[in-house]
Each structure stands twice: as C-alpha cells, then as structure tokens.
Amino acid sequence: MRILFASSEAFPLVKTGGLGDVSSSLPAALKRRRQDVRLVLPAYPRAASRLADPTRLPGPADAPWSLIQGYLPGTSVMVYLVDWPRYFERDGDPYRATDGSDWPDNPQRFAAFASAVASMSVDEAQLDWMPEVLHLNDWQTGLVPVYLRDHPRRPPIVFTIHNLAYQGLFPAETRHALGLPEDLWHMEALEFHNQLSFMKGGLVFSDLITTVSPTYAREIQTPEQGMGLDGVLRARASSLHGILNGVDYREWNPEKDGYLDTHYSADDLSGKAQNKASLQRELRLPEREDIMLLGHVGRMVSQKGIDLLLEACAPLLAAGRMQLVLVGNGDRGFEDWARSLAYDHPEACSTVIAYNEGLAHRVEAGADAFLMPSRFEPCGMNQMYSLRYGTPPIVHATGGLADTVIDANPATLGDRTATGFCFLPADTAALTRAIERALALFDEPGQERWRSMMRNGMGRDFGWNTSSAAYLDLYRSLRA
Structure with missing residues (x-):
C-alpha cells in the first residue's frame, strides 16, 4: 500500500519529543511489513544535513519550494524534505528560535508545509507517485485536509493526535493572512473561541482520527481532558481509535544499546x-x-x-x-x-x-x-x-x-x-x-x-509489531 506519512519531526533527523520517535519508528515498522510508506517533513537545516543519500527534486512547476529526497538513516524508508527556505532555513528547533520564543510566523510556516503535503498527495509534485492513504500528525499538519477538502483526487486521510494540549491556536485575523475561505470560519470548522485552530482542521476534515493510547482516546472525550475539543471528539467518536505507540527496540535495548558501556538482560542483571x-x-x-x-x-x-x-x-x-x-x-x-x-x-x-x-x-x-x-x-x-x-x-x-x-x-x-x-x-x-x-x-x-x-x-513487549498491524488495518478499511 502507498502511504504518505507527514510530520513536523522524525528522529534522528530532528526531534523535540515523542512525536519525533513515533514518526520514524512507525514508518519503519510499516516498511518492514512491505508497505510503500514515505515520510515527508520540512527541510530544517539539521534534517537536511542528516538525511541519507540526499538528492534534489524540482517540485511543482513555478512553486516556491522543491524537495530533497533521501532515506531515514538506518532504514529503507524514503524521505521527502520540503525545501522552502523562507520558512525553514533558519536556526533553532522546528517551532522556536534560539532564544526559546515561538517563531512569530509559525502559522505561515506550517500552512506552507501543509500546502506542499497537499500537493504531493494528489501527485502535483512531479513524483509520479500518489498515496492511497495520507497519514497526518498533530496540529502542524492540520490544514492539509482543509486544503484537500474539495479536491477530486483527495486520498483517504488519517489524523493522529499526539498531544491535544498543543492545538496550533492563532489569532482570528491569521485566517486572512493565510487566505482561508470565510466559509470555514464557524465553530464546526476552524473557529475555536474566536481563534484559528489548526488542530480542528485535522479533527473535522479527516476520515479517521487516532490517538496514541486507548485510555487517552477515552479521556479526551471528557471535559476534564478534552481541552475544549471534547464535543468535537464525541461527535466523531465512531471514527476515533486509540492505538498504543510502540517502542523501537533497535534503539532502546539494554542488551546492545550503543550508549552503554555495559550491556545486560533479564537473564543476567x-x-x-x-x-x-x-x-x-x-x-x-x-x-x-x-x-x-x-x-x-x-x-x-x-x-x-x-x-x-x-x-x-x-x-x-x-x-x-x-x-x-x-x-x-x-x-x-x-x-x-x-x-x-x-x-x-x-x-x-x-x-x-x-x-x-x-x-x-x-x-x-x-x-x-x-x-x-x-x-x-x-x-x-x-x-x-x-x-x-x-x-x-x-x-x-x-x-x-x-x-x-x-x-x-x-x-x-x-x-x-x-x-x-x-x-x-x-x-x-x-x-x-x-x-x-x-x-x-x-x-x-x-x-x-x-x-x-x-x-x-x-x-513486556511494546514493540511496533502489534501497533503497526492495527494502523495497517485502519488504512485498509479506508482504502476499501
């Protein structure tokens, strides 16, 4: 199955938290299941420097961005980096400047990334490849299904919530700067208490929603942990699935961990x-x-x-x-x-x-x-x-x-x-x-x-075998 997996970070290219781990280990697990999974993220300088076997691709004609193609180090997962220098060629981490403050143009940066992912998913990026399923992750990709909502070749979309506390909320007037249609400005689309919510774009306009554990899937449908979006999530409860994240035991294994001087196992502690x-x-x-x-x-x-x-x-x-x-x-x-x-x-x-x-x-x-x-x-x-x-x-x-x-x-x-x-x-x-x-x-x-x-x-085995199988079942249900 052809799967395009979009994220704002992936280890070891760039990582600020658990999203980075999942965005590398889940595609790698799907690849081991012989799926044609490809990863796309922004071309931060650090990511571009760490990409294996990089080559440059032109991207769409007359577009302000191009692609750097390579592989996730240590795997056979193909990676596309969206090279849009205006937005991503800068120091700092994916979301913050070197002084720790958020980039003031974050809505423009990740709207731009979303528009590039949308183009790639309908074969407008000269790749001669189109995904059968598009898998999006967290608010940074929340506008992708918004941009694709009326496209005739729109692929089925899975949107994963990694942490509902981070919603991509911006002032209401940001929608004008991004050129978003006014018919999206209401409580059942992108408006959230008179703010623009990237997260709601993913929740409302995707086909299926997943989150990263069964208990959290239940918790976020309650006022106590729904972060104001519990009503949206209850309305979509039949499309919401909790799938526990897995661990990449190639990286995290005391029997062969490269960061340790002494290895050990359950048989020899x-x-x-x-x-x-x-x-x-x-x-x-x-x-x-x-x-x-x-x-x-x-x-x-x-x-x-x-x-x-x-x-x-x-x-x-x-x-x-x-x-x-x-x-x-x-x-x-x-x-x-x-x-x-x-x-x-x-x-x-x-x-x-x-x-x-x-x-x-x-x-x-x-x-x-x-x-x-x-x-x-x-x-x-x-x-x-x-x-x-x-x-x-x-x-x-x-x-x-x-x-x-x-x-x-x-x-x-x-x-x-x-x-x-x-x-x-x-x-x-x-x-x-x-x-x-x-x-x-x-x-x-x-x-x-x-x-x-x-x-x-x-x-206990919390490897990706069980979780990747669950995601593959969801993808197949969407394709069907």
Missing part, C-alpha cells in the same frame, strides 16, 4: 549495577549500590508533573533516603527549581538542564526506578523504555501510563505480574506514597521481589 555506578560517576554522585537512584528525563513543564516531583523528592533527599537524577529543559521557573534542588543536595541530586540522547539512555539503564508523574500523558514513551531497561516506573495512572504499567500491590507481587508503581490522584502526597512504596520494596533484604518486578517489565 549484573550489568545493571555497573550502569548505576557509571551514571553516579558521570553525574558526580557518591557511588552507592545500597541507596535507590531515581531518574527522570523529560520536558520541565506542568503537564509532566515536574513540580510534583520536585516537591515530593525534596524531603526524601534531605533525609538521605534516595538519590535523584533530573535531565531535561522547559519552563525557566522549573529549570531554576531543579537546579536549586541539586544545589541544596549536592551529594544526592544531579540536574542536567538539556536534552541529551545518550544521557537519556544511560539514565534508563543506571536508575533503579524512573519517575513519571505526568498530570496527563497521551501515551508516554519513557515508561516503556524503563520497563525494557529493568527500571520500574513510578507513574500517575493516566493515559498511556495506565495502559502500560501494572501497579505493585500484594496481588500483583504475589502472582509476579507487577511492573511498576501507579498513583492517584495527581498530587504531591500520592506521589510521595508511591515513592515510599518503591523504597520499601527496594530495601527488602535480598531484593527478590524487586528483581522479579524488574524481569516482569523487561519481558
């Missing part, structure tokens, strides 16, 4: 302790095997519950009951708070304000447990990485976290199905209780039940 000692040395913490080392990697924003984490851990660090490693960046206030925690407890806490792919892998391998107290989490990837690395996650039971982590309680510890620690509600007290439960289990003499839980998690 000895390397886990060596990775812990290496991480402690790297981050200048005392090398202690007897104390629990908790890790966290993620964006330092309210959604991720970083404030809950910092509040819960401070007294435990002061009491000398644990060590903590924090890796990530985000809101300046949370970054400063995390730095202060490390400053106050230099023998127990290390904070790295940056995203570092190698360090993220070493935290998963070296930590004893992984903290993930997100207030909401569409899917989450780190908890699944943690399970494979024998690092039981401590999670708020929401979205994909609830779908992937089995709480350690007397019943699940007894039948050896426990894989981590879940807590409710999303507050400091509940998180503290979950950490206390983890500390108590970790401190048991011999750690027999702890090691059993580690092996349970390492045995």
